[in-house]
Amino acid sequence: MNNYGWGLPIRASSFAGQIDFGILLIHAAMALIFVLWGVFFAYLLVRYRRRAGTPAQREEHHASSQGGFWANNAGELKSLMPDVLVMLFEIALIVFYAFPVWRSIKMSPPDPKDADVVVEVTAEQFAWDVRYPGPDGKFGRAKPELVHFSNPLGLDRTDPAAADDIFVANELHLPVGKKTLIRLRSKDVVHDFFVPEFRLKQDAVPGLEIPMWVVPTRIGHYELACAQLCGFGHSLMRGDVYVESPEDFQKWLASRAALKPAPPSASNNSGGF
Amino acid sequence: MSQSHADSHGHGHAQSFLRRYVFSVDHKVIGLQYLFASMFFLLSGFALMMLMRWQLAFPGQAIPFFGRLFPADLAPNGVMSGEFYNALGAMHGTIMIFLGIVPMGVAAFGNYVLPLQIGAPDMAFPRLNMASFWLFLPGGALMLGSFFLPGGAAQSGWTSYPPLSVINPGQTVWLLAMVLLITSSLLGSINFLVTTANLRAPGMSLMRMPVFVWGEVVASVLLLLAFPPLEGAAILQLMDRVAHTSFYMPKDLVILGSHYAGSGGGQPLLWQHLFWFLAHPEVYVLVLPPMGIVAEIIANNTRKPLHGYTTMVLSMLSIGVMSLIVWAHHMFISGMSPALSNFFLVTTMIISVPSVALMTCLVFSLKGASIRYSVPMLFALGFIPLFAIGGLTGLPLGLTVTDIYLHDTYYVIGHFHFVVVTGSVIALFGGVYHWFPKWFGRKMNDTLGQIHFWGSVICMVGIFLPMLPMGLAGASRRLYDPTAQMHNLIVQPLNVVSTMFTYGLALFQIPFLWNFFHSIFRGEKTVENPWQATTLEWACPSPPPHGNFEKTPRVYRDPYEYSAPGRKTDYWPQNEPA
Numbered sequence: 001m002n003n004y005g006w007g008l009p010i011r012a013s014s015f016a017g018q019i020d021f022g023i024l025l026i027h028a029a030m031a032l033i034f035v036l037w038g039v040f041f042a043y044l045l046v047r048y049r050r051r052a053g054t055p056a057q058r059e060e061h062h063a064s065s066q067g068g069f070w071a072n073n074a075g076e077l078k079s080l081m082p083d084v085l086v087m088l089f090e091i092a093l094i095v096f097y098a099f100p101v102w103r104s105i106k107m108s109p110p111d112p113k114d115a116d117v118v119v120e121v122t123a124e125q126f127a128w129d130v131r132y133p134g135p136d137g138k139f140g141r142a143k144p145e146l147v148h149f150s151n152p153l154g155l156d157r158t159d160p161a162a163a164d165d166i167f168v169a170n171e172l173h174l175p176v177g178k179k180t181l182i183r184l185r186s187k188d189v190v191h192d193f194f195v196p197e198f199r200l201k202q203d204a205v206p207g208l209e210i211p212m213w214v215v216p217t218r219i220g221h222y223e224l225a226c227a228q229l230c231g232f233g234h235s236l237m238r239g240d241v242y243v244e245s246p247e248d249f250q251k252w253l254a255s256r257a258a259l260k261p262a263p264p265s266a267s268n269n270s271g272g273f
Numbered sequence: 274m275s276q277s278h279a280d281s282h283g284h285g286h287a288q289s290f291l292r293r294y295v296f297s298v299d300h301k302v303i304g305l306q307y308l309f310a311s312m313f314f315l316l317s318g319f320a321l322m323m324l325m326r327w328q329l330a331f332p333g334q335a336i337p338f339f340g341r342l343f344p345a346d347l348a349p350n351g352v353m354s355g356e357f358y359n360a361l362g363a364m365h366g367t368i369m370i371f372l373g374i375v376p377m378g379v380a381a382f383g384n385y386v387l388p389l390q391i392g393a394p395d396m397a398f399p400r401l402n403m404a405s406f407w408l409f410l411p412g413g414a415l416m417l418g419s420f421f422l423p424g425g426a427a428q429s430g431w432t433s434y435p436p437l438s439v440i441n442p443g444q445t446v447w448l449l450a451m452v453l454l455i456t457s458s459l460l461g462s463i464n465f466l467v468t469t470a471n472l473r474a475p476g477m478s479l480m481r482m483p484v485f486v487w488g489e490v491v492a493s494v495l496l497l498l499a500f501p502p503l504e505g506a507a508i509l510q511l512m513d514r515v516a517h518t519s520f521y522m523p524k525d526l527v528i529l530g531s532h533y534a535g536s537g538g539g540q541p542l543l544w545q546h547l548f549w550f551l552a553h554p555e556v557y558v559l560v561l562p563p564m565g566i567v568a569e570i571i572a573n574n575t576r577k578p579l580h581g582y583t584t585m586v587l588s589m590l591s592i593g594v595m596s597l598i599v600w601a602h603h604m605f606i607s608g609m610s611p612a613l614s615n616f617f618l619v620t621t622m623i624i625s626v627p628s629v630a631l632m633t634c635l636v637f638s639l640k641g642a643s644i645r646y647s648v649p650m651l652f653a654l655g656f657i658p659l660f661a662i663g664g665l666t667g668l669p670l671g672l673t674v675t676d677i678y679l680h681d682t683y684y685v686i687g688h689f690h691f692v693v694v695t696g697s698v699i700a701l702f703g704g705v706y707h708w709f710p711k712w713f714g715r716k717m718n719d720t721l722g723q724i725h726f727w728g729s730v731i732c733m734v735g736i737f738l739p740m741l742p743m744g745l746a747g748a749s750r751r752l753y754d755p756t757a758q759m760h761n762l763i764v765q766p767l768n769v770v771s772t773m774f775t776y777g778l779a780l781f782q783i784p785f786l787w788n789f790f791h792s793i794f795r796g797e798k799t800v801e802n803p804w805q806a807t808t809l810e811w812a813c814p815s816p817p818p819h820g821n822f823e824k825t826p827r828v829y830r831d832p833y834e835y836s837a838p839g840r841k842t843d844y845w846p847q848n849e850p851a
């Protein structure tokens with residue numbers, strides 16, 4: 001993989017560019033602020049070093065009786081100009097960048113009906129359980145009592161909707177250019193779904209199902225890393241993301257669907273809800 | 274006179290060693306107790322990090338020299354295990370913050386310097402003060418000692434997010450120790466507030482108080498308001514662990530293949546909110562007293578009044594208020610409602626305004642100065658640009674969109690270490706050099722001080738600067754083995770650089786430690802006011818006797834009357850009659 005380097009990784013999602021724009025813009029502003037202040041600071045250090053016969057000069061404050069607030073504090077207020085500039089920059093960033101982009105990335109997950117692909121990703125110590133709904137487009141029932149190491153999600157295979165669900169461990173396949181809705185869950189502790197190339201990061205919290213979306217824009221092989229401390233095996237908790245052409249993706253799905261799921265480990269338990 | 278003060282404190286001069294140096298109620302002794310204890314804890318936290326840095330730079334290789342000393346379950350064949358790494362990481366963070374920087378900045382300097390600067394004979398509640406230290410020390414000992422208890426030290430990060438923290442070993446002791454530490458800090462912060470409110474010398478109006486006192490006051494208010502929720506939250510977590518309640522544990526957890534027995538129905542995010550409600554203000558507790566120290570040193574060594582005293586005070590106060598409503602900027606991608614993030618984005622940007630104002634005032638204070646490059650001044654000046662890096666790198670983390678990518682990467686680690694190490698630690702070092710003559714009546718050696726300054730600053734930048742590009746490349750924090758994830762491989766050499774500078778930093782602390790302890794006994798003797806300073810702590814003998822001032826000082830003017838026109842000397846002490 002040539003996805004990574006000394007700067008930001010390659011961009012492989014529709015919003016990666018928007019995020020990078022902010023990162024680069026802010027760093028340019030930071031560098032500018034730092035250099036301007038740095039030069040001024042260095043100048044002050046040299047210019048006002050102690051020299052025999054040159055005492056320090058105090059800034060003169062005017063008696064408060066004349067001139068009004070502005071005139072009396074002119075020096076102090078003038079020195080706050082850089083602060084005002086930084087503030088204006090921040091306001092612009094918030095209003096024109098952060099609010100709208102945040103809204104589109106994090107606040108507007110597509111309705112399952114409108115998504116091209118819906119996939120459920122469940123984090124556990126220390127693996128990613130990935131489930132596609134299968135041909136019927138429905139996620140079947142899962143029960144925590146059925147969890148077994150051969151059935152990590154506790155799928156109830158007696159439920160017809162669950163029978164065709166496609167399960168893969170540590171592999172996420174996505175079609176390029178399609179809007180994918182990912183439902184993020186966790187079985188045990190807090191984990192974090194992080195694909196650097198997508199610039200997508202989201203905590204997986206047990207008890208919550210968090211929707212997020214991505215449109216991959218580039219065919220390739222990426223890394224899905226856990227980015228939230230989840231125990232001794234945290235650094236080993238990784239998976240692979242394969243972004244494929246829609247045809248390859250369909251082929252892959254079909255090949256998985258052909259594999260008969262393991263026989264239900266607790267089919268006698270079929271009473272259900 | 275001092276005799277009668279001592280008597281009024283209920284004990285005369287014939288005190289046993291124990292009453293005088295161990296269970297003392299004198300704010301100066303307690304201040305020094307805090308100083309030595311927190312120095313010890315800072316060094317311990319640093320030692321833990323030196324072990325971790327080895328693993329980060331050379332994952333899977335045996336730790337040289339020390340590796341074999343650890344029991345086989347922590348470090349089989351001298352190679353650190355994942356559990357051990359996580360324990361070291363959690364304890365590094367916990368110790369540095371709760372046992373190192375806060376006790377040193379707030380309690381050590383606060384105890385020694387604050388009463389002197391306001392002209393008080395002692396703290397308002399001397400016994401409470403002693404109680405505070407004697408809760409702190411066992412709390413710290415328990416925390417550090419947890420490495421040797423069955424189950425070992427906590428390994429869920431200093432943030433202790435449940436459910437991990439509820440199921441991981443070691444956490445019970447962490448929580449118990451936190452309860453002791455929080456209680457100690459509550460007693461201390463009440464004491465600082467009451468002392469400042471009631472024991473100011475006549476004439477010491479609020480706007481004549483040195484900036485350091487203001488820093489302490491705001492830090493104390495924050496500790497007082499923000500710590501109790503965490504104490505409550507910690508007790509709830511303790512209950513989840515020992516009584517199997519489910520405050521933070523949702524229904525139907527499946528842990529390592531088995532169904533969790535607790536009843537469920539709890540909410541992991543509840544802890545995160547309660548935790549950050551303290552832990553964000555805590556950042557300002559880590560920073561405001563050191564910033565006050567920097568202001569003191571700068572005023573004294575520029576030989577002119579600070580630029581914008583009023584702005585600085587108002588900034589500190591508004592930071593105090595705002596810091597209570599920014600906490601969830603640590604939780605933008607935690608799974609809380611993303612709409613809520615917008616609110617915390619706005620408050621976070623608002624709080625940056627007074628922070629920039631504070632820095633602006635410090636820089637403008639240099640204008641027109643006659644800068645005396647003393648050792649404390651080097652540290653104070655070093656603070657300004659390096660702390661600024663910490664502040665600037667906070668910008669992309671406080672902005673929701675860019676935080677999606679940067680959250681929990683090494684960029685965060687770099688950012689806040691620029692704040693707390695090249696910021697707080699540097700300022701605290703400066704404070705030690707500045708007030709050492711007051712504490713011990715002797716001076717520290719200048720040459721060693723300069724070596725210490727340059728060596729430390731260069732190494733600190735060498736440690737933390739590489740973390741910024743690492744984070745931009747996507748390297749996550751808290752990774753026991755960074756090379757296990759492909760996207761970290763290219764920047765892995767930066768980990769080696771960072772580790773080398775860490776060991777360099779350790780070497781440069783040797784001249785400091787030698788200088789410090791040697792000077793206590795052998796340093797050059799000094800006078801009452803060696804820096805020709807204006808604030809009240811320099812108007813009593815070095816070290817001050819019990820009761821501090823021979824007679825209660827009277828305050829006639831602002832704290833930094835340097836180079837006043839028409840005077841023979843370039844400083845005009847606050848207590849000198851016109």
Ligand code: HEM
Nearest residue numbers: 322362363366369370430431432686693694750751752775
């Ligand atoms: C000067 C020496 C220091 C070095 C070399 C250092 C280095 C590090 C590194 C590399 C990490 C990341 C570990 C990981 O993510 O696995 C870390 C974490 C941390 N450090 Fe430091 N640090 C130093 C001083 C401090 C100080 C003075 C503080 C005090 C406030 C501090 C507070 C923390 C905290 C809170 C964490 C997060 C721990 C966690 O992940 O739970 N460090 N440090």
Ligand SMILES: [Cu+2]
Nearest residue numbers: 226228230234
């Ligand atoms: Cu993890």
Ligand SMILES: [Cu+2]
Nearest residue numbers: 553556600603
């Ligand atoms: Cu914060």
